Every structure is written in C-alpha cells, then in structure tokens.
Amino acid sequence: MNRICELLGIEYPIIQGGMAWVATAELAAAVSNAGGLGLIAAGGAPADVVREQIKKARTLTDKPFGVNVMLMSPFSDEVMEVVIEEKPAVVATGAGNPGKYIERLKEAGIKIMPVIASVAMAKRMEKAGADAVIAEGTEAGGHIGELTTMVLTPQVVDAVSIPVVSAGGYADSRGTKAAFALGADGIQVGTRFICSTECIAHENYKNAVLKAKDRDAVVTGRSTGAPVRALKNKLTKEYQRLEKEGASAEEIEELGVGGLRRAFQDGDIENGSLMAGQSAAMVHEIQPCAEIVKDYFKDVEF
Numbered sequence: 001m002n003r004i005c006e007l008l009g010i011e012y013p014i015i016q017g018g019m020a021w022v023a024t025a026e027l028a029a030a031v032s033n034a035g036g037l038g039l040i041a042a043g044g045a046p047a048d049v050v051r052e053q054i055k056k057a058r059t060l061t062d063k064p065f066g067v068n069v070m071l072m073s074p075f076s077d078e079v080m081e082v083v084i085e086e087k088p089a090v091v092a093t094g095a096g097n098p099g100k101y102i103e104r105l106k107e108a109g110i111k112i113m114p115v116i117a118s119v120a121m122a123k124r125m126e127k128a129g130a131d132a133v134i135a136e137g138t139e140a141g142g143h144i145g146e147l148t149t150m151v152l153t154p155q156v157v158d159a160v161s162i163p164v165v166s167a168g169g170y171a172d173s174r175g176t177k178a179a180f181a182l183g184a185d186g187i188q189v190g191t192r193f194i195c196s197t198e199c200i201a202h203e204n205y206k207n208a209v210l211k212a213k214d215r216d217a218v219v220t221g222r223s224t225g226a227p228v229r230a231l232k233n234k235l236t237k238e239y240q241r242l243e244k245e246g247a248s249a250e251e252i253e254e255l256g257v258g259g260l261r262r263a264f265q266d267g268d269i270e271n272g273s274l275m276a277g278q279s280a281a282m283v284h285e286i287q288p289c290a291e292i293v294k295d296y297f298k299d300v301e302f
C-alpha cells in the first residue's frame, strides 16, 4: 500500500497545493472527490473566512481534505485555532516553521504535512512529529527555496523515514513516475490545478498559464530574501528593475502588496502577481480536476 494513500485515506497519492487566493473549498473538494487530497488555502485570510471554507468543503465532499496554513500570514495563530476546532483531516503549512503547533494538532487527531525546502528543515519537522513532509523544489510557483525538485527529493527521502511528498514542476504522468523513481511516496501539484474547471481564478489568469513558455515563470524578490516565482509581466519587470537598482525591501514589498488579488480577482494580468511554477509551460488545457488527477496516474504503478 502506498504510504501517502494509507496515511491520508485517499485513492491517488496526489495533493493539490494550497495556493493562496486560488485554492478555495470548491477546488479542494473537487480534488478530494477525484481521489486525491484537496487543500483549502488559508493564505492571508482571517480565521472566520477559513472556518467558513472548511464548513463549505464539508458540504461538497465526504472525502478527506485539508487546510494549508501560510505561516507568513498575520492571522496564522488564530487560523490554527480554528483548524484545531474544526478538525480537517490534514494541515499542510508553508513559508515557515509550524513546530509550535504540532503537539496540539496531533492531540486533535489532525495529520501534519509541512512544506520544506531543505534537508535540515525536513529533519527538524520529522523530529517535531510531522506525519509527512512536502519537499518543494524551486520549480514551484509562489514563495520558493533554492534547490530543485530533482536534487531536493532524494536527499529528503534519504534523510527522513516519514513519507515524502515531492512538489515543484509536476505537469503530467512522466513527472509522477520520476517522483517515485526519486523515492517519493506522492506528489503535490499547484500550477496545473489553476487551469482546472473548478478553480475560480480569473479566466485571464488561467489563459496566462496556458500561454506560458518554458522561461516565463520568473523569480523576483531574491534580493529581499522572499523569492517568489510568477509569470513574467509588467509587474515582474518592474520588480527586477527595482532590484537591479538596489531599491529597498519596503519599496519592492510595496509593489507586491495586493498583487495576487489583482491577478486572481481582477484578472489584471499586467499588474497582478501571476504566481505559477515552471510546469506552466506544460499545461495546455483547462480540465475538470477528475481528468487532471487521472492523467497524473496514467500507466503509473503505485
């Protein structure tokens, strides 16, 4: 039995990435109904919004689903309180160290799967009691680490004995086979699910992903210590100009605030932050989640 399927009680060892603004209850429920594990993104939302999303997901699926808590959010403490009360099957975390929450999450019977971008962090999370780790390579969209999926995954597999989910750059079943060859127990996918029928991202955002070419998912913010991968547009060019001129972190941050909302809600594909990973160039159609999940496991033994 596949260790991720066993741990989470799911049919396919695929997790939908908890992308801020993009991963709503509708998307998470669709992926869970398709046999994977859907994650509701807490993103930067306040606790009551997350509670309402969990309740909504419960009306849309009776399969396991989770919540992805972005630890850079100013609301992360109160969001975690709601998660401990509402008890979704799983909590994934991003952009930080969930160590201080792990004991109470375990007491609540919730599985914990932190995203990590280094071997040291993977070891720290195993020691802290995580049930699995999501090793995310720099190919991923959004806030990223420096190591590629190809070298991070096998090193994390060698470093910990808990199940490893590999994330970053997975676009089709060739990637799934590669992930298993690298020793992973499952994969996490974000970008391709933006182009799912059930995702409520603006059509312009989805079309920008469909149009992306191999080098269009660029990184900004390395100079401020918060590297973020998004599709090349006026905003990323402005970011890169400021960074080249040695602008302050505040000036650069200022540019990014509201970037995700402008892209996701307003469909402003020039001034919005079109967060997406390098797999965008391999996404060619908008499909229902059920078709996407099946495609990742076409002719794949697990």
Ligand SMILES: O=C(O)COc1ccc(-c2c[nH]c(CNC(=O)Nc3ncc(Sc4ccccn4)s3)n2)cc1
Binding pocket: 020, 070, 072, 093, 094, 095, 096, 097, 115, 116, 117, 121, 136, 141, 142, 143, 144, 145, 226, 228, 256, 275
């Ligand atoms: O050492 C520590 O304390 C923590 O170390 C870590 C360092 C990095 C990570 C990490 C890397 N990737 C992830 C999971 N992915 C993400 O968290 N991706 C994200 N995308 C958009 C986000 S919201 C945002 C908006 C503007 C600027 C930055 N972020 S968060 N976590 C996790 C832990």
